[in-house]
Amino acid sequence: MKVAIGIDIGGTKTAIGLVAPDGTVLAKTSLPTDLALPPSVMVDNIAGAAKRLVGEKELLPADLQGVGIGAPGPLNTKLGQIAEPPNLRPWWGFPVVDAFKRHFDVPIVLENDATAAALAEKQTGAAKEADHFVYVTISTGIGAGIYSHGRLITGATGNAGDIGHMVVDPAGGDCPCGQRGCFEHIASGTAVAREASALLGRPVSTKEAFDLALSGQDAALEQLVQRVFRYIGVGCVTLINTFDPELIVIGGGVSQVGSPLFDAVSGYIRDHALNPSGRRTPVVPAALHQDAGLIGAAALVLTDY
Structure with missing residues (x-):
């Protein structure tokens, strides 16, 4: 079964899900985006939640196609960094893609959250x-x-x-x-x-x-x-x-x-x-509401956008 992890980082909540190539959300969870924590610790928590979903679905390593991340801008997607989003000030300049690479040995893609949601609306919305x-x-x-x-x-x-x-x-x-x-x-x-x-x-x-x-x-x-x-x-x-x-x-x-x-x-x-x-x-x-960020983030990995 091919799946991608979709991660939608918001100023107050981060949604995490397993998404199939057709946009079906197979499992999901969420965590508060705790701005009192260093972003590296938040990434550890997010990655841990994603791995628990993978374990619960009994997926094999070969099933995981990649990790897609949607986050509020400004970003620097070429460098894989959160740049200066007003609602995520502690994350300014944070190398979020490299941080997730410590947890996942698969392709990891970062895009603006609205861009990811647009891709979700194109795919299934x-x-x-x-x-x-x-x-x-x-x-x-x-x-x-x-x-x-x-x-x-x-x-x-x-x-x-x-x-x-x-x-x-x-x-x-x-x-x-x-x-x-x-x-x-x-x-x-x-x-x-x-x-x-x-x-x-x-x-x-x-x-x-x-x-x-x-x-x-x-x-x-x-x-x-x-x-x-x-x-x-x-x-x-x-x-x-x-x-x-x-x-x-x-x-x-x-x-x-x-x-x-x-x-x-x-x-x-x-x-x-x-x-x-x-x-x-x-x-x-929009046809997709709460899951748009998840579906779109995963689609960054699962489609040739």
């Missing part, structure tokens, strides 16, 4: 029939995976698609990256929670903010959410004008808002995309 699409994840932050002419577009160091830090509205305030009005700073789930909390004068979760806004219970929150939908539309139009995709796939926690988001974004695209064909670009929800 919403973009199976598309040769040109952009996967956009909107959650704690915002990122994208770009698939064009039948291949992933990863860039010189694996950071193509870091759209969270393209400027959408310079009046949107200071982003931690140093620019003003970055897409992520004004339209992510984090941004919604931050702005809603300021409006209500108490801590508000992203879900509660959307629920209150879309139920019509708070006019100020409704204006906030409609502004965020417009910003997401701006981001998608920029992607359409730049990459000419046949499809936009939106995933991440904010996509769970459903039709209010997709209707608003599609409407903005119809009004503002430059090319007439671009104005008709379908915008669809």
